[in-house]
Amino acid sequence: MATVKLDDVDLPKGIQRIRPLPDPALGILWDSIILDECVKSQLLSQAVLNFKLRGKVDRSVIPLHGVILLVGPPGTGKTSLARGLAHRTAESFQKAEFRLLEIEPHMLTSSAMGKTQRAVSDLFSQSIAEAAVDGPTIVLLDEVETLAADRSKMSLEANPIDIHRATDAVLVQLDILAEQHTNLLFLATSNFPQAVDSAFTSRCDLIMQVPMPDREACGRILEDCLKGLSISYPAILKLLVAPDFKCCAAECVGLDGRAIRKMVVNALASSPQTAMNPELITVENLLAAARAAKANREQGV
Template sequence: MYKINDLEDSLPNTPVQNIHVEVCQSPCSTAKKSQLQQRTESLLRNQRMIYGELKLTEFDDAFLAEHVKSIAVCDVEFEGGIKQAINMCHVKLFIHVYKLGMDGPGQEELDDEELAAANHWMLPSVDFDGMWENLIFDDCIKSQLLQYAHTTLLFSDKNVDNNIISWNRVVLLHGPPGTGKTSLCKALAQKLCIRLSERYVYGQLIEINSHSLFSKWFSESGKLVMKMFQKIQELIDDPNALVCVLIDEVESLTSARKSSLNGTEPSDAIRVVNALLTQIDQIKKFPNVLILTTSNVTGAIDLAFVDRADIKQYIGVPSPAAIYKIYLSCINELMKTGIIYPTQSLLDLQSLRSINFEKTDATHFSLRLKEIADGSYGLSGRTLRKMPFLAHALFIQRPSVSLEQFLNSLSKAVQKQLVDRDNLKNE
């Protein structure tokens, strides 16, 4: 991490804003990080003023053009959500340089077991590139998770006694299917590996296949969980690695022991829960591990596991405001690729609010999109991301389309989706 701290002394009465900059280095580049950080600093200082987040992919500087894929000014926060100009000469820059791994996931198999127990990525990975930026939520969920991860490191670095102040390095995201819980876990792992690239040489993401750890042999599942965590322990033992363990649909592993005791679940479920809780308690002492879990059915999770989760974050369906942002990002992508042509400007919600949603020629299409977003409330994030595709597939079927025609088709696709959903419920 490259920090520029000298501005605090020159501006003693001015609050200095922290700005994180992520520099994606070209795969074949052999340039030193320090060189890329210095060139990036010079580029951004010369920009003088920026408005919100910024991503650059083309550079006049020949050195940057040769060695850098992109430079992104990330996670810029504004007071009250109102965008303001940022003077790049009056901020503290944290410049993170990273390379994307091009390999896909490998599989972890347990000894003597014919099953794929987990998928395994080296991070940062091209598989998750851009995922963090494209996840849209209604509150500060993403920034809170980042702050949580940094606090776990701070407390470890300062040797805070875990017997006095307790934290378990466990995050639980829960809510209905399709709301982005699993994607958020993967994106968080990637983001942390980038932000902590000066501290950890590389990252590991282990996505445990919960269902595969239930053995076909009675009473073996608890042993399989222990074998899985033994493999994870081998990764954690490398202090140069940041290890993120993802347990999707964690209720599969933590079925309530109450059900087992009542005789409605096999006793094997008790062994699985006990094995999982024991392993979590053992690895929490390591500063380079984070356990990320998701659940669609929180009532089925063992309370002892829920109690161990430091963060228990509900992820619900997007609000109309979040839906508008999702649709806006989709339309901008279709304009960039030429499927929507010609390119036209759409206003963000903040700009619309600033003019009290006044109807003019300049706001016509933006207000039409807001109307569609309001009518899409109740659809999951996963479904919303499909709607532009379905709009084209069902109602356009041409290489390019005007913005007006696309918005009309999007409205039809949303109405069809809502009708189809209601029909499925009524069957």
């Protein structure tokens, strides 16, 4: 992709960022997402297989499109996992230089009326195709429902026909890219799978549900968060051995991973004193913050 520089200024429309892979920072992200190891292993295996198999086995045998879709409630770690997966996949192929293209769907759909379809076609047929010619490429399609919206649920009065055509363009381009470029993998995420067009989901090689954390996972996320804080504020480690610490994990059930980490920040902000000296945080502060976060959730805020 000779015309594309690796800085944000000259990126083609719709591409938010291009990163060379592997990128150890994304490895840290992958490790920070606490999830059943089987899920992570299956994701990595599917992604690795995509690059191994597609150049060797004809599409008439296995019609792979090179698309993995992560679905689950907001805040469950889908975007982080997708970025981390890109790194881990690239790391599995020692000699190849991979690249991660991050797409910003809103940049395409906010185009002037009548231009979305064209913007989508150009992105896929030019920018993404050129990257795939250059070397193995992973494309993050975050919040894909924006691009591949379910046409059957779309009212043409409420939604511009432009978006309708954008979905068509995505599907056409995915088929073309699947035929022509075997060293390409799309990692798509969606908070609202019911809003994604069924023709898109039928093209996915793997659809993985990313669940809300269970009690054990809540405990581990909380622990990971507190351990991270203890690097700067060592006394925070005392919370992990406090008798009531297990109650905090139980109180977090019903919160997603993002909400748990934000709840810890709220606990640190329990009073001006804890804000000034985070080492003063107590288990009671955590319990109260977790209860408040859950109460908000129950009221839909």
